Amino acid sequence: MNCQLPAVKMDKISNFIVLMLFLFGNSENPASVLIQYRLIQFDRDIPENGKLSRTLKNGKEIYRKFCLSCHQKDGSGVPNTYPPLIRSTWVKGNKTKLILVLLNGLEGEITVNEDYYNGYMPKQNKLSDKKIASVLTFIRQSFNNASSVVSPKEVKALRGK
Amino acid sequence: MFNEEILINEFGIYTQSDLGYFGLSKYSKMNAPSFLKSWKNWLLFLPGYIIFFVVCIYTREISAQGTRQDKSIILPKGFTAVIVADSIGEGRHIAVNSNGDIYISLARLKNGAGIVALRDVNNDGKADIIRYFGSFPGTGIGIYNGYLYFSSDTTVMRYKLIPGELLPKLKPEIIARGFKINRQHGAKSFTFDNDGYLYVNVGAPSNACQNPDRTLHTPGMNPCPLLLEFGGIWRFDANKTGQDQMKEGYRYATGLRNCVALRWNPVANHLYAVQHGRDQLHEFWPEYYSEDQGVNLPAEEFFLLRDGINCGWPYTYYDDSKNMKMLAPEYGGNGKIQDKTGSEKPIMAFPAHYAPNDLLFYTGDQFPPHYKNGAFIAFHGSWNRAPQEQKGYNVIFVPFLNDQPSGKWEVFADNFAGVSRIMSPRDAHHRPCGLAMGPNGSLYVVEDIQGRIWKITFRQ
Known part of the structure; x- marks a missing residue:
């Protein structure tokens, strides 16, 4: 997956592939095609070029270990319980809020992309600043998001808040 | 030219x-x-x-x-399904009155209401009148002694039914209260026995009693303090108002993580429940459990609940490949150590993470004799089998003789998800959640994604 593509371009490519899969594939509905495509996206290797791709690789590994079981492989979450990360304003938006969700956990009703969720997210404050930064960078640049990287410094500054 | x-x-x-x-x-x-x-x-x-x-x-x-005869779900030969109504809200449990009126609890308010009432006037199976009432969202719903009982996540209440009318008196009476707000497993599903008692599921606000919950390598609290107020079935007087869980309530069964599927079997005269087994063995204990084991363990357990029973949560889980209760890794287990506390074994086990959300004993005469007094179970479907394919999303049947299963379980209604492979719960079009039997023996199924209700009937 080339995570450094700008969001708009990424959307256009994925929409085209989804359309082709829908028209010529043998699946029943566009949603499942979309998810199949996103799974392909997750399984694709991150190319070896420089520091950012190393961060993304580490982030993906942490995602697999700590996040995937609830937020799912394609970042689609679980309806009513665990919110999606795909094009999520929580993921794409304000870094501070996002970092604090990982450091302090989250419980109770929230709204994500106009849908409601009521679940429990454990705090992940045992993970190092570097690990939290890399997994946040990974989710901000995957699942059809294309937001800026999160640095370990930004995580460190918010510990205990 | x-x-x-x-x-x-x-x-x-x-x-x-x-x-x-x-x-x-x-x-x-x-x-x-x-x-x-x-x-x-x-x-x-x-x-x-x-x-x-x-x-x-x-x-x-x-x-x-298409709306009259639904071909989307797959049923055994001779059964047909009709869509009673669609998009009614996030339907959880369902109760059908002796005149055929249907009441459904909603997980979230719709039109400002937490209960939907439906009536089929011309007897074609389709709801002609749909009314919303009640101020709280919730899960439990049932009809008993001329009242409609309903539970939010903190209170069981009842509405007096008016004979002939679809809507009951709109001011509820509180029957049981004092249940603490609970972000995980908050559904207070309930059932009635033949002797005037009400049994309420009080799920544990936890996965395996870790503190903090759901984290890598965190041991379980020992003894688990949550079991005092949660993780069991509490019994109340079904006819008495204003009872408090910790004062008037009686802890009938303990060691149960969450039993949304809870039902009194009126023939065997026992209480039964199907438990949502614990999650994430592999994620929190990767050195003991491979990804495959995390996906396929533990089995969902079907219990016969006698008074005072302990089913073992959070100290144990059930491994159906070994037919054994195992010690949970939060309490020193490693996937190989058997539980020695003598916690109750299930009467039957189902594949891991299927998420049983309702149980119904079929006492009707419409279905073939094979189904008489057997158990239907609605599986909401898994999320905890990721990254592998998700499963469940069906209604299964367990044949019964007296108080025990008399044969293997079989899939009764399938294809609720509407896709061939479910890689994420979001792929599923429907997730079955509630079951009820109508006055002439038809089976009703409600689901909580699109809010669809099916009426399943048998024709020769």
């Missing part, structure tokens, strides 16, 4: 030679506006209009038939 006049009509742009080709060369001298000015010329399009309307009406007819 190089200087053809171009005609524009409804079908696009035609040249004079095209008109000749269609046998309409007499119009070729007219230009487009004058061609359309004469109303007689419009009659040329009449056959087209007629065909268009016929096709419209025909497709409408097909889709109307």
Whole structure:
């Protein structure tokens, strides 16, 4: 997956592939095609070029270990319980809020992309600043998001808040 | 011809030679506006209009038939399903009155209400009257002694039913309260026995009693303090108002993580429940459990609940490949150590993470004798089998003899998800959640994604 593509371009490519899969594939509905495509996206290797791709690789590994079981492989979450990360304003938006969700956990009703969720997210404050930064960078640049990287410094500054 | 006049009509742009080709060369001298000015010329399009309307009406007819007879779910031979209603809200549990009126609890308020009432006036299976009432969202719903009982996540209440009326008296009475707000497993599903008792599921606000919950390598609290107020079935007087969980409530069964599927079997005269087994063995204890083991363990347990029983949560889980209760890794287990506390074994086990959300004993006469007094179980479907394929999303049947299963479980209704492979719960179109039996023995299924209700009947 080339995570450094700008969001708009990424959307256009994925929409085209989804359309082709829908028209010529043998699946029943566009949603499942979309998810199949996103799974392909997750399984694709991150190319070896420089520091950012190393961060993304580490982030993906942490995602697999700590996040995937609830937020799912394609970042689609679980309806009513665990919110999606795909094009999520929580993921794409304000870094501070996002970092604090990982450091302090989250419980109770929230709204994500106009849908409601009521679940429990454990705090992940045992993970190092570097690990939290890399997994946040990974989710901000995957699942059809294309937001800026999160640095370990930004995580460190918010510990205990 | 190089200087053809171009005609524009409804079908696009035609040249004079095209008109000749269609046998309409007499119009070729007219230009487009004058061609359309004469109303007689419009009659040329009449056959087209007629065909268009016929096709419209025909497709409408097909889709109307589609709502009456539903082919999307797969049933055993001889059974048919009708969609009672669609998009009613996030339907959780369902109760059907002796006159056929249907009541459904909603996980989230819709039209400002937490209960939906439906009535089929012309007896075609489809709901003709749909009314919303009640101020709280919730899960439990049931009819007992002329009252409609309903539970939010903190209170069990009842509404007095008015004979002949669809809506009950709108001011509820509180029956049981004092249940603490609970972000995980908050559903207070309930059932009634034959002797005037109400049994309420009080799920544990936890996965395996870790503190903090759901984290890597965190041991379980020992003893687990949550079991005092949660993780069991509490019994109340079904007819007494204002009871408090910790004062008047009686802890009938403990060691149960969450039993949304809870039902009194009126024939065997026992309480039964199907438990949501614990999650994430692999994620929190990767050194003991492979990804495959995390996906396939632990089994969902089907219990016969006798008074005072302990089913072992959070100290144990059930491994159906070994037929053994195992010690949980939060309490020193490693996937190989058997539980020695003697916690109750299930009467049957189902694949891991299927998420049993309702249980119904079929006491009707409409279905073939095989189904008599057996158990239907609605599986909401897994999320905890990721990254592998998600499963469940069906209604299964367990044949019964007296108080025990008399054969293997079988899938009864399938394809609720509507996709061949469910890689994420979001792929599923429907997730079955509630079951009820109608007065003439039809089986009702409600689901909470689109809010669809099916009525399943048997015909020879």
